[in-house]
Amino acid sequence: MNYISRTLTYKDKKDNPKSITDNELLNIKQSVVILAEPGMGKTSLLEHLNNFENTNKFTASSFVRRPLGRLKDIGKSIVLIDALDEYQSQVSSNPIDDILNKLFELGSPQFILSCRQIEWSESSISSIKDYYDKEPIITSIQPFNRTDAITFLNENEKFTGDTEDIIQRLDEVNLSNFYESPLTLELLTHINTKTLPDNKADILNLATQNLWQEVNNQAPNHLKKTGKQTILECAGFICATLLLAQKQVVFTGITAKTLDQALNIYELKSMYSEELLLDTLKCRIFKSSGDSQSFKPMHRTIAEFLGGRWLAEIMTDLVTKKRVLAQVIQNGGVVSSLRGLFSWLPYFNPDLAQTVIETDPYALIAYADTSFFTDRHSRLMYDALQRLVKVNPSFRRENWNSLKAKGLANKSLLEEYRELLSNKDSDYNLRSSVIQILQDANFVEKLSNELITIMLEDDRYYSERFDACLLLLEKQIDVDWSTILDNLTDSRNEDNLRLVCECIMKRDNYHLISDEQLIRLIINSQPLKKGVTFDSILTPDMGSYYYFETLPSIRANNLLELLTIAIEDLNISPYEANYSSSKNINGLVFLFLKKYLIDNNSVDPQVLVRSLTFFYHNQSDLMEHDFQDYSNFFTFYFAENTTLRLAVQKLFLGSNDVHGRFFQIKDSVLSALYPSINETLSLLTYVQKLEDSQHNKNIWKDLL
Template sequence: MTSGPSPAQQDDAAELYFPRRLTLVDATIGNSRVDEMGLLTLAGNRVVLGEPGMGKSELLGELGRRLGAEPVTAIRFINSKNPAKLVAAGKPVLIDGLDEAMSQREGDAVDAILAQLEEAGSPPFILSCRSREWQARSVTNLRHLYGAEPAILTLEPFNRTEARAYLAVRYSSVDADHVLDHLAAHRLEELYRNPLTLGLMGRVAEADTQLPGTRAALFERVCTLVWPEHDPDRQDMGLAQLTQDEALDAAGALAAGLLFSGAEAASAAGAAQVQQGDLRLADLEKLPGANAARAIFSSKLLHSVGPSRAKPIHRVIAEYLGARWVARQATTPRTQRRVLAQLHGSGGVPASLRGLHAWLAYHSQAMAERVIAEDPYGVLRYGEAVALTPHLADCLFEALRVLADDDPFFRSADWDIETATGLMIAALKPKIEAIIASSTSSVHLRSILIEGLEGTPLAGELADTLETIVLSPERFYGERDDAADALMPYRNRA
């Protein structure tokens, strides 16, 4: 028989624990937010839901420390010959990992838990489960046993302040603000809101001298870090048995299916319980390369949006993975023509698919030129221009010039674009100089190119042209200001 944790170990665990916020689902009271103490003071039984890596087990461990009661896994509770021995008198029994029991018992885990609770005298309980594995019928069964429905709570993600504190303690050698700013700049705040993926980013920052410097590199690194099963007790299950290509192919198929259909989420629920607007996982796993869809559904590449429902952790990740999957399926000229005909066939790329379409230029060299010609600003806005070959960069430059001729104000509704750094290559220097030096060229095209020069070696080579712009009173103030930013490293500031 093993002894429990020592007082010193308990103190260490308490110091590493981060206070959390929970939200009551379908709350009728005015304030639906509670902390750990608020959770403990709620009357009746409580069920804590959260996506993978959100910290459910850590929360139950903290509740156990406050109550002086040890949490028990759902599997252990189910298999106990005398469940009453696992219940501390006058305290709720803390049952962790109902989803893990579900995965082993093919759905009858809730009934098994209920039978054991009844055997133990129907004690009050606090139970944790992954959101997408929780089923509505579980509430009905619990109501039959206890005469009342349990309080359902969702474990809330970190905000930036919490994420910074987490990194500061767990990864003290890492510049927390640098990591968070890096994610925010790439619109990946969702990754720091999950304690597990935030920790993984901390590990990347510890291991790598530089964080990924392009959107494509960042997304690839994030995907390879996030999809595997990190729970040592689940290494013999489906997710842990996949190769990386199998996992990312399945994730890409799910992402593409959701994007093309406009569906809100993928659903593992039965046919009669699927919400309107969702796609059934059973249908998605029939797509090419999606054999592992059911396993990847439980990964951290997706996050829960309700019981048995999940969607990719961020739309930009879905667009990146969806394009990867499309490119890997469209390997012949015929299939590539058919894919692009579907995307280009309505007088332009549909707004909802511009991101996926843009990433095709990165994932498929064969389709890149046609993708760029159809929507060059989309490639610049949503895709990865830095990774283009010199030939494709020239194609993008020429396509942008055609766009500026057709629509001189093409940028009017979207000024917060990532700048065109990928076009700042030596081969394009004469063309860039010709555009920015002319006061009669497209203002919108000039603005993209001048912004793109900042921080690049090409800015030094074009310093005289930039100085002329800075000192030209006929130019717009914003244009002169951007030119000054690009010029500063190459001129005396005074």
């Protein structure tokens, strides 16, 4: 299937969020780090970039191990280094040091490096700066949106379901995060989507149940004779051993030719037969890696899931438990490359839950599944997170994608959550995490007062306020939205107005907001006078009409009238008007006008002319190219509606400066209303029939 282009985000020197496409990464003249959750497409992105000239891709492990002599030709290329999180240094506490040493020996070429978000260490930024004199640009891969997900499934030959239906059902059960990841979408192609589960573990389980057969469906299927359960058990053993040994591939050649990064299959014969091990590598859980004798799991997440299940099932006695934990937990913490494997243990063996929760609580949320939690597990996890934020307040680091932890959406923690959310001095990371986790809760209405307070307090972080607002909306909690929106729109605070734009308008919740509140939002977001400045989310650069695109057309007429009145009440002369804001207001006028024209079979020319009052006074150099889409629409519309166009032109004659009025629109967005020669003759005839007054004589002269 074709690669789907990705968008990444990063923060500039002023800490402002910026977006960049995958191809544009190659144009940045400094090093880049790509962070993302497992399965978000880091490897695919780097493989895509490797198709361009002057790039060379390696895994972190192979790059460090490769002799300099075999790397001498890449010093002037962009080095693409994948899977830092899978590399475990033998000499340094931070794996990035080995990478940087090798890059230094090559002349410090520009590099793009990928890593799991949760495994990235902030100290690595300083290390890179020591070698390159500049901090790297830290980017995050943006999740797939609905369009990306539909394209992905439609282009996947294995998927035979209804793409629109599956995406819609995921939205309906609050599982949109399942289609945001390429890996999860890939797994959906291997399961019966009519019985779609509602948690990560069940999706992985169903997928692996369908991945155990041979890659080549036409080949003699030895695996069927062996049986699904035996194959999955053997696959789990191979995955667990591969991960614990911190190797990259399974090698099926002779032992003497086994490379350092490989695990030889014949070393595993003590647990399973040679025939079963080799047959298992033929199933779709594994894929070829470079040559016919090297294999690796189709994805690390699958390996961690199956490996975790196999380990959990053998960790039933104290001796085995101690031996496994000794390999995974070192110096009081989990070996970074084994956190995913470790986090799946309690799902398959609840007796291990307390150990895992107390050792690495966030890994269990980020990598595994908490749907098996009892009340006791939920409380253990919440207590562990509270301890975690005291020693590591930034435990989420750059990982601010929506958090899902069904096991913590537990009513037994209601009062603890109330206390946490009420206290704005409590830890922000924990507070924000809990708000996101509550998406799976059935008791959100009992916390509505706390959530409303968070939403209205403008000294809180915007992301926290946004999540609180979104939670109330998506859970359809019955609150007084009229009063809430009065508070937010009766303000010039950027975050207050942004909250309305992003939660109410952009998410089609127009039924909650009145026309008067919308007008207040528009006026309060615009510094309409020169010399007046304040922060505004409705900036011309973003296009304020972006937030009004889904406005119901039936409301356009009234909004045009109210906006005209509100601007007239401000009594701002053309010489005092702020150009940028004038352009922005005009953009909204054009949008409302377009919606009004489309929605009405019988258009009142008076409404149209009156709505253009602000345009006449403040249009300045708003030419056709400023709003090309609107210009094209008006040209087509008035070409089809000549009677209305002439009626509007006649109303223009009421101006004190008819020549100036028509001259203003000649090369503007409204050039479609400029009279042709024949229309001018019609207007002259019309004026000649009017009362014989000096005003009408002046109009006649202007037309002539």
